[in-house]
Amino acid sequence: VKQQPGNDLFEIDISYPKEKKREIRILTEEEQAKLVQYLLADLDHCKFGTLFALLTGLRIGEICALRWKDISLRKKTVRIDFTMQRLQLPDNPVENKTAVMIGDPKSAMSARVIPLTDFIVDFCKKMEIPSPQAFVLTGETERYMEPRTLQYRFAKYAKECGIADVHFHTLRHTFATRCVEVGFEMKSLSEILGHSTVKVTLDRYVHPSMELKRNNMDKLSQIGF
Template sequence: MPISDFGYSMTAHFLTIPSFSTIKKTYECINSCLKYAVKRRDLPYNVAESVIIPKNLEREKSDVKWFSEDELQRIETEAVRCYKNGKRVYRMGEIVIFLANTGLRIGEALALEWKDINFKKKRVTVRQNMVFVKDRDNSEKAYKYIKQRSTKTKKGSRIVPLNAAAIRALISLKGINGSTKFVFATSTGKRVYPRNIDRMFRGILHKCDIKCTGVHTLRHTFASRLFASGVDVKTVSELLGHSEVGITYDTYIHLIQEQQVVAVDVLENVLL
C-alpha cells in the first residue's frame, strides 16, 4: 500500500510530518469517538487509553499567541458594544470577557450550568467538558455534543476564582440567560455551538483591526497576564487545569524565561 494512503503527503521523496498540535488534536478526536463507542457498547474497550503522546520538545514561541493589554481592552470593549438603539451587537459577547479572565477552554465554558457559578464566593466549579463531534446516528443533524465526565485534570473538577471583570460578565449574561439551564445558551435555551462563538470572535477581531486567531488565544492571554503579574507556574497550571505542571512549563516556557530575566534585573537594582 502506498505511504500516501496512510494520510501522509509525499514531496520530493520526503514525508511531510504532521505538527505536534495536529497529532494531539487528532488523538483527542479519536479518543472521544472511541469513548463514545465504548459507551454504546460498540467496542469492548478504548484502545486509545493505552496510547501515550510524547511531550512536544520542539514547541516554538510562535505556537503560542496572546493579546497585549491594549488589544484585550479593545476586544472587550467591542464585545459588549451596542447599536444606537441600545440593542446588543453580539448576544454572547460577554463570553469573550469571561474566557479572558478565567482561562477556561471553550468546551469547559459551554458546559457550564448556572449551578456551577457561586456569586457569593466568587468562583466557578469546572466539572465537565463538552466535545462537539459529527452525529453518525442522525442524518438530519450534522453535529452533536458529547459530555465528558471530567476535565483534563487528574482530579477531574477544579475551582477557578472569578475576578471583578468575570463577575460583571456573568451578571450581564444572567439578565439574558438567567431563565435557562446553561450559562451560555441560545435564544431558545440550547447550548451554543463553539463554531458560532469562534465566528463571533473573529468578527470582533476584524472590527478591532486585530489579526484573526482562535478563541483559544484568550486562554493564552489569561496565562500570560498571570505570569506578568508574577504568579508561579504551579498556580497557573492549576488554574488552567493542566494534568501536569510540565505541560504548563513546556507551553509557556518563553513567557516564564522572560519573567525570570525581569526578576533578575529587579534583584540587581535592589543590590545596587
C-alpha cells in the same frame, strides 16, 4: 559519507535542521484592552462568555458547556464539570456524521473550581439570568452554542477590533501569560488552567511577552550589566 567494510555500500549521515518552534500568539496588552472595550460596548450573552473565557482561561469546550448554575456569585467561583465537543458518530463512520456532545472534562484535573475576580463578578450580576440551567453563551436552557460557532463569532469580534492571526484558544494563552506577568505562583496557575502537571503549564502556556522580557533584562542594569 563512509564506506561499509567488505562491500561497495556507503552510509550517508544526513542531519536535518530541527523544525523551528512556532511562536504562540498571545494578545498584547493594547489588543486585550481593545477587545475588552469592544465586548463591553454592546454586551450580550456570547460577548460576555468570550470575556469570561479571557478572564478565567477556560477552554472553548468548557465555556460552551457552562451554565449559570456553575457560577456562584456568593462564593465568587466557577465550577468546571463539563465540556462540549463535536464528535463523529460511531454508528455511521462512512457518512461522517457528527453530533455535539456534552461530557466530562478533558482530564481529572480539568474538573476544577476557579476563583473569580470582582471585575467579572460585577458583570455577572449585570447579566439577565432567566434560569440557573441556562447556558452562559445563550441565556437559554435548551439552545446552546457549539465550539465551532463560538470560534466563528470570535473571529468576527477580532476582525472588527482589527486584531489579526488569533483564534479562541489565544484567549487561554493570553490569560496564562498575564497571570505569569503579575507573579502567579505556578502551581496555582496550573490548577486554574486544569493541567495535570506544572510542566504542561510551563511548556505550553507560559509565553513571556516582549515587555516582560525587557523588564527582566533591565534588572541586569541594577547590578552593573
